[in-house]
Structure formats: structure tokens, C-alpha cells
Amino acid sequence: MSRLVRSARDRWGRLSRTSRFLIGTSSIGYLFYLWNKRDKQPSTKPVSLRKPAKGIFRVDSVGLGASMPFEQASSVWIETGKHEWFLSGVYAGYWGEGSATILGSQLLKSLNASLITLYSRSKQPDNRRVYQSFITAFTGLDDTLIKPVKILLKDDSAEGMRKNLAAILFGISYPGSGALATFFDSAVQRFHVALVGDSRAVLGRRRKTDDGKIMYDVHVLSEDQTVNNPQEVARLLAAHPNEPELLDRLFRDCGRKITRAFGDGMMKWSRDFQIWLRQNTLSDEPSPFCLTPPYLSAEPEVTTTDIHPGDFVILASRGLWNSLTNEEVVGLVGLWLDGDRHNKNVDILDKTGGHRTFERDSLPVILTDNGSESHYRRWPAAKKVFVNMEENAAVHLVKNAIGGADLDLVKALMKTHVPRAAQFHDDIYVCLDAAYKYTPMNSEYWHNLWPFFSSTTGTELQLIRQAIISFQIAGSG
Template sequence: MYLRRASVALVSALVGYGAYYSYSGNSTSSLIQRAYSGSTAATGTAAADAAAPTRSVLVIGADELHTGTFVGEGPISKTTGDDGRRVIEMLTPEQATRKLRRSEQSYFVNRGRGVVRYDLVQLPSNDPIEDDHAEKIVEVPGRSPGSESSDWMFWGVFDGHSGWTTSAKLRQALVSFVARELNDTYKAAGELAPSHDAVDLAIKRGFLKLDDEIVNKSVQKVLQANSKVAAAELLAPALSGSCALLSFYDSRSKLLRVACTGDSRAVLGRRSESGKWTATPLSVDQTGSNPDEAARLRKLHPNEPNVVRHGRVLGGLEPTRAFGDASYKWTREISDKLKQHFFARSVSSILQTPPYVTAEPVITTTKIEPEKGDFVVLATDGLWEMLTNEEVIGLVGKWLEHQNRSSGSSSGGGATSQFNSVWRRIFGSRSTTGLPVEAAAPTPGGGAGGGQKTPFRGVRQWGGASDGFVVQDPNAATHLVRNALGGKNQEQVSALLTLPAPFSRRYRDDLTVQVIFFGDGGEPTGDVVVNEDATAPARPAVKAKL
């Protein structure tokens, strides 16, 4: 995508709903043509234009975006030709910031259990947004009488596709399914802690049981009900799909498990001896372009040369693991029966030995070290299309340095003071220029290691550089999204936030980002409290225990 400057001027009076636009720029062809020819240019318009306001506009083409100016009063929203090119008024930097912060949330976790704060934000591109998220804290009684309780803390991001219903189902149910399986596993272990393998198996069972309910049990209910209304409601989460990234932190063991189904990603930031941060991926992107995933599918379906084609399952679906996506899981018999009696999708001619896609996650386990300032970023792939792991971790590190400097000159109280004191102990008075992150280790062939996709959009692709990053948002997740969209380049940020659906989908995906900060310090009150400075207005002042 390219952003270019253009000149868009109103050179005739408004007649009805039409206007005449002229374009001059460095493009090889005019992007803006006559939209309505009901008037001709009148004399004296130059003087009128001099008194009229000048506003920024965005010209949306098939492959390019142009920014320009519009002289005159009235609304600016015009389709300029049969090819769908449009001119719309661009958001001001202030309006862009309000849109960027519309869904942001931030919470102080005053429980003394190793987590001090978490921030999150969403930015839609689809309408409605197909991403979703979940956060929950479960207080777990001690394993023996009189022993201290602990917390299970869950954070999850869900990247929906072909609709929003599957990700919404995950928001409603995934944590509960996993927590139930974990509870059974810990109970069976008695006073002893269950083995690592047993915990991983419990998480996998939770994922698979929920997907079975979405994909298979829904079919049973639909056939029993024999109703198209019931089919529409019950089959929607099966026919759409969603990736899932769920983190599970046990405050007793200080172990963080990340379960990944699909291509959302979790990355750990940790302060090194050099004073910079290291970026450690805690998940692997599971797509047809990942050699390990492609080999797994080819082994499961040995006589099907098209099981992975162009980096996609059967040439269609990019993630190799996902919830829903029943058309890649149902047998031909089930698909034909649903199509005959209801309205399910047609069966692909190359569907031979389903299921091709699984919801079983790959799980990593990491020992959290709060004294090293550990934090974790969980995000749907819309962020990783724009920024590398190192850029994301370096940006949070830069944001933390800014928070540390700001806290040194202010006297905040309560949870804010507690959070700032944690970071002052880690940072001291140090500060760095640029992004304070260690360089990524080289990988064979120069590509991303471990199946990780590399960004194909973002600051570098749009002509920026690391010195174009900016710190101006009190919410760490919002800070990441702003810099993914352009950072200091306010015109680019405004342009990308101005784009309406479905045009926006050409240039950016839905974005959901969570940042979890670990640390010890302060007197625990047991409350989870809204950080009003980094939360969109109109939210409750205090959030009950999750």
C-alpha cells in the first residue's frame, strides 16, 4: 500500500448531491473523475474557495491510498466511478486517537500473586469485528487444610474468520472448559502437584471438548430439532472459524502456559543484563506455510497431494489448526445431509479424508521471573503482519521507560504508585535511545525461525523506520497498535483509521492486543481495579474479581 499526496479541490458549486472534482498528482492516471455533471464551473469560485475551509481527504483506490485536501463546506463522501474509488474526509489526529482508544481497557491486579497489571485494546477492520478476547481470574483453595489459596489467571485472544460467531463462542466458553479440566486434574493429584504432561493434557482436552461441541454436537442437536431456525443458530459457530491463543498463569508455581491453536502469537519480554529486552516467542504460527505443520498434514493424508497448496489447507484455509471450520472436519455424509435438509456449504470436490483441521493446541511452558520485569504480549495476527517480535517487545520496553521517567516526576497513589514502584526497582534511572531490545538471532536462510511469519505490512513496508516510533498512549496495547499503523506519521495513522469497512480489510486486519505485566510489590487488597488513565470512558470505576 502506498500513501501519496494529492490535490482535491471543489471547483463548482454544489448542485443537488453532485460536485465536480479535479485531481493532480504523481499518479499515471486520474483517480478522481466527474462524479456528477449537473453543473459547470462558475466564475468567481476562486474567491469563494479562498474563504471556504480546507479539509484533509482520503482517496481510496484498489491498490493505493492518496491523501489530499478538499476546499468547501458540506459532507465529504463520494464514490467517484464504477471502479469503486471513493473520496472521504480524513480523521484529524485527535479524532484518530479517540477511535484508537475507543475500546482500550487497563486493570491493576492488586492480588499479590505475581501479576500487577494488564492492558488490552481492539481495533476493528471487519464490520463487525471478527476478533474476540477473554480474561478471567479463578481463586483456587489450598491443597491441604489451612494452606494458602492461589490464583489461576487466564488471558485469551481469538482471531475469527468467515464470521464472528466462533470467536464469540470461545469468549463465552473456552476458559470455563479449560478450567474445568484443570480442576479435575488437580483434584486427582491430591496434595501433590500434577505432572507437567497432565496439565498440558487437561488444557488440550478443554480445547478439543469445546470444538467437539461446536462442530459435532451442534449437528446432533440440529438433526434432532429438524428446524432451519435451530440450524441457523447452532451451526453458525461451526461454519465460521477462529484461531485461539490462551495463556494460563499459576501463581503458586509461577509457570505460564501458552496454548496456541492457529496463527495468533504470544511473545515474552524479559530484561537482560545489558539493560535491553529480549523477545522470546511462546507460540508458533500454525499455517500451511509452516514446514512442520505442512509435514504433519501430509503424513496424516499421505495420498492427497493438494492437502497443502499455496501455504493453505486444500488451497483454502491458511491456519492448519482452528476452532469451527466444520467444512474441513465434517464427513461428506454429514455435509451432504446438512446441505439437503438445511443450508450448509457445498462439499469441496477435493475433500477425501476429513478432518483436515484440528483445534488441538501446541503448548509451551515458561517460568516467569518477575524480578526481570517479565511481560507477555498476546495478539492476533493483525499485529504481527505489521511488526516483528523484536519491534513489539522493544516498543513495550520503550513505553515502560517512559512510564518510569513519568512516575519519577509525579506522585501517583494507590495501584498506580504500586505499579510504578515495581518498574523503578527494575529500571533505576536508566534510559536508552531507539528501541531497547536485543537483535533477533539469525535463522537459516534469513527467514523467520520456527515457522513464524514475517511482517508484510507495517512501518517499514510503508516507508517508516525505527525512529518513527512514538510514545503517547497511557495504554501499552494501544501504544503497540498506534506504532503498527505508523507511529509518528500522524497522516498515515489517520488515513488507516479513516478507512471504512470493507476497504480497510485491504490494508489492515482486525487487531486485538493484550499486554500482561508480571511483578511483585505493594500490599495486596484482593481487588482488580480499573486503571482509568488507560481505559476508555464510560466503564465502571471498579471491576469485580474476575
């Protein structure tokens, strides 16, 4: 333990219980303030950033909601100081938007701060230390969502306001969220991907065949962390060897799909504390099968890939992959690039005919299955036939994921209001990063980032860091 942390911990211990309670309350109150500032109906309109950072040609993003509140978010962070790198992320929440909203506002900032500290010690750190920076940022922010509940509510000074305070805290600690965060180091053309949950990162790489044809190879950069992943199942069962039914009772039966998550406190707090919450606040009854928590972790799996000029990476929530295969998504982006759609402006909602359609086997990619296991089965007489009509690559993907060439179906799905929309498709969030040879960054793109992230001032960022430190010190006592 460093001298600074020991000193801070000692000072914390010397404070009165009332002072510790007030400091903790003000810190979590600030987190809640950030969450409460969110747009009640988050913008899902398309965003395109052209040459936002060294080595990045463009970034396209869009979201299509099927739930209210919209439980997904996306963010970017462009570091323009001593280091020139680019961070992006997609966050897929469940059972509420609280955790995903905090992640969208804070995760990349925490990751960037962790990386700056790392790179101040080593000009080019090895991958192992980069991975540790991801782990530190992820688990530290998850602690900020989960630990304050126990620290604050168990304090005697909370008497008389415990139920009200708990209701506020549960808004960000009860919901869960996955996170897919990336870090592109332009100095070495290296792309790091960290995953918690079931969003997915897939890279497409252009190549020319012997006969001169342009094709795109598919490289999957993350592995879904779900109950269908044998490695995740083995990890959970090894950690809880006397609970053979936990996958059914705590995951499948209650609709919990992912095996790692931020938030979702009822899968992390001890059973005794959950019983205490039930007796003293408006908390849920602990599951009779929740015997030895924690069952969920926010520790990510991290991979690294060297980037070639012309590569592109699709970051998307489960909703996209439930409708399209990895190969279809890469092939559709390849189709979009080869069709030069990024230099055209065509609105699909104004087109009633005359557009060219594309069958699956005409995509510039090698298909490995028939693509029949998808949400296309939910829609009457829907066939996987695609179109290439959009200026924004993310919009191009989303619309082909909800009907493609069947423009009547696309319009119907886009106009179906929540929550009924959830019968026909999941929440979808897509962020597409396209790499290119170095082009100087144009500073105007700093001003065009919304809705990628809600900006906060330097003072606010300092406060949130102080809040995180306060909880880590309090939790270590």
C-alpha cells in the same frame, strides 16, 4: 469410562428420540443465546488492569477492527479461591464471529474448571497433566461447536424445522477461530501457553549489559500453526497421504491460513454428512477436494516458561505481527517501560508535534532483520519510525503498528471504516501481561474487566456445562 458417564449415557439411551432432540435443541439454543447476546459492535477501547492477581503487575488490552462484525475477542479469568492463578486469552476468528465469540465467553471458564479438577488431585501436578487439561478444555469446547449439528439435524424429530435450526447452528459451527490461552500459576511462577491458530505469545525479559545498558531479550512462546510451518505441513500430509494437493486446494486457494482451528465444520464433518447437509439444509456444496476430513483439529500445542520478576508477555493476533517483528514488539514495550509511560496520561490524538521519535535501531533490543516484510509496505511513503506517547501499553503497540510517528497516517487508518479498512490492515487484538513481585490483589478489579469478557452468572455457567456434557454423551452413542 467412569460409572457416572456410563450411567448418564444409559439414561440418555433410554430417552425417546423426541426427548433427546428437545434436550439437544435447548442446549445448543443456550449456546446460541450466549452468542446472540454479544455486542453487535464489540468495544475496542483500551482496558488496563492494575495488579489484578498475585504475581501480575498489570494487564493492558485493546483491539482495532478491520472487519464487521469484529471477529476477534479477548478474555481474562482470575481465580481467587483456593488457588491463586491468572488465565488470559486472545481469539482470532475468520468467516464470521460466531466461534470466536463463544471462545471469548467460555474457553477460559472451561480451562479453569479443568485445572481445578486437576489441582484437587495433586498439589502441584507435572506439566504433562497440565497440558492434558488444556487439551481437554480446547477439544471439549470444539466438540460443542461441531457435534450438535450432526446429532440434532439427523434426528427425525427435526423434520419440519431442519432448515431453520441448521441456519442457527451454522452461525457458530461454520466460522472458524484460533485461540491463544495462557495460565499463570503464581505458586511456582510458571506460565503455560496453549495455541491453536496463528496468534502469538512473545515474552520480553529485562537484563543489564556489561556497560550498564538496559536491554530486553526476546523469547517466542508459541509457533504459528499455518501452511508456512513445515512441521504442520508434514503433520497434515502424513494424516492424508493420498492428497498431495490438499494444502493448495483446501487452504491456500480458499484463503484458509491456519492448520488448526475451532469450528470451521466444513473441514471436520464427514463428506457424506456434508452432502446430506447440502441436500437437506442451506449448506454449502462440499469441496471436491475435501475427501477425508477432518483436516483441522482444536488440539493445542502447549509450552511452559518460568517467569522472572519484570517479565512481560505480549499475546496478539496476526494483525500485530504482520506489521511488527517479535524484536520490535518487545523493544517497543521495553521503550514504554523505560520511559515510565505507565505513570503518564497522554492522548496521541491531541498531539500535533513536539513528540520525540525513535528509529528501529534505537529500541532496547537486538534486531535480527530489517523489518521490511510488513504491512508498512501497504501505506504510501510509510517508514518504521516509532513514538512513545501512550499510557496503555497495548495502545502503544497498536499505534506503532499502524504508522508510529506518522500521526497523520495513524489517524487516517483509525478513521477508515470497515470493511474498507481491511485493505490497509488486519484485525488486531493485543493483550499484554506484565509480571511483578507479589502484591495483594485488589478486589475492585473484578468490576473493571469489561470488555475482557462478558460475565455470566453461576447458573448460566452450570447450564453451559450441562450442555457440553449432553453433547458429549449424545455423541458417544
